[in-house]
């Protein structure tokens with residue numbers, strides 16, 4: 066498995082779409098972009114002792130809320146905002162690092178932070194996407210003795226040391242990390258973040274925007290579906306608690322719910338959509354209960370004496 070899965074020059078049109086697609090609460094986009102740009106402007110001028118900017122932004126929230134997509138879009142917006150414009154985006158796969166041969170993880174991390182990234186940074190601004198970073202920087206305090214292989218400890222230490230050295234020696238590197246499980250992240254990493262932004266489940270306004278955009282796309286190909294736009298508020302109310310990814314998928318599931326609609330999507334009715342949303346919410350409820358059971362079991366297993 067390759068540790069660096071992507072290495073591209075930004076800005077690029079296909080990344081611009083990512084920024085527009087994800088509907089987030091007002092203020093989130095601007096906060097992210099200003100913090101990110103400051104990382105490159107202010108940080109170049111002031112020493113780390115004066116302005117301890119680590120160049121680390123963390124996005125956290127449930128799966129399917131658009132973190133990865135937003136981070137990619139953000140990278141593109143940063144590249145557009147810099148003077149002169151342009152940045153290199155490097156996507157690192159923490160799973161690939163974590164799955165190298167036992168004992169090698171620490172070496173891989175050290176090589177990444179102390180060789181690969183500094184080499185790239187010598188040529189100009191670099192944005193590193195660390196998607197699902199919890200795989201890499203596991204909270205050492207939470208690991209029990211059994212689940213505490215020395216390799217994980219060393220990997221986390223190597224990542225923190227690597228980050229500290231990198232951010233002091235290379236002010237033109239910004240790390241964008243995402244995680245579905247901030248509670249699994251090592252606190253030392255979180256304390257280094259310049260901004261920790263929660264990307265939660267889409268609220269009613271965001272869901273309305275997602276649904277409107279979804280219908281817009283469908284109606285472009287099947288103009289008869291324009292009529293479903295009257296039901297947007299109704300669909301938004303019926304999809305409370307649903308993440309953006311599954312909300313989009315619910316429309317596809319509604320079209321797939323019969324051969325008739327699959328062959329001719331103009332046959333899609335509001336009832337199909339509502340039924341798909343209801344099924345989805347039922348599935349999510351069972352998933353949630355299953356997860357609660359698993360967590361209770363694990364807690365009991367790890368701390369058998371605690372109540």
Ligand SMILES: Nc1ncnc2c1ncn2[C@@H]1O[C@H](COP(=O)(O)OP(=O)(O)O)[C@@H](O)[C@H]1O
Pocket residue numbers: 086087088089127128129130131132133134135243267271275308309310311313
């Ligand atoms: N808030 C949102 N607004 C619009 N679309 C969303 C949103 N959240 C998720 N999506 C859809 O789900 C897809 C997958 O999101 P992704 O970035 O992989 O989520 P995450 O990384 O949080 O699991 C996106 O490409 C988008 O189509």
Ligand SMILES: [Mg+2]
Pocket residue numbers: 132133134196197243
């Ligand atoms: Mg993701």
